[in-house]
Amino acid sequence: KLQEKPKDSGKVTITKTFDFAGEEIKVTKEVDANSKEAKAFLKQQEKLQSAATSSLPTVSGVKRPSGMSSLLGKIGAKKQKMSTLEKSKLDWENFKEEEGIVEELAIHNRGKDGYIERKAFLERVDHRQFEIERDIRLSRMKP
Numbered sequence: 001k002l003q004e005k006p007k008d009s010g011k012v013t014i015t016k017t018f019d020f021a022g023e024e025i026k027v028t029k030e031v032d033a034n035s036k037e038a039k040a041f042l043k044q045q046e047k048l049q050s051a052a053t054s055s056l057p058t059v060s061g062v063k064r065p066s067g068m069s070s071l072l073g074k075i076g077a078k079k080q081k082m083s084t085l086e087k088s089k090l091d092w093e094n095f096k097e098e099e100g101i102v103e104e105l106a107i108h109n110r111g112k113d114g115y116i117e118r119k120a121f122l123e124r125v126d127h128r129q130f131e132i133e134r135d136i137r138l139s140r141m142k143p
Helices: 038-056 067-076 084-099 101-108 117-139
Strands: 003-006 011-020 023-032
Touching: 003 101, 023 038, 023 067, 023 084
Parallel strands: none
Antiparallel strands: 003 011, 011 023
């Protein structure tokens, strides 16, 4: 299920509903109105609205769902499933926003204390040590 809430300054809020472990999870994302995702979302909303208006019978100008078939359609509608990895990523993003640590993580990961840079440094040191030891071994063999 998707919902749109247009805001000022060219932003579109997209709300998606997923099924995760039998629970209904709502994911809200704010994107620029000019982005591909926003345009696709607006196109999909137009299709849903046009399909809803053409399929519902009207009684004296008021749209009414067609009883039992409408109810069965809502029950039988498949929800988009969410994997465990997607749920974990969503929870981590929400935690970072709630705690206000987004900038702190970005600064820490960018500096010299980053994990990848430390690993690369250790590999370079190990490689240099190996070359020095190899040169010593080769110099001892040629006398």
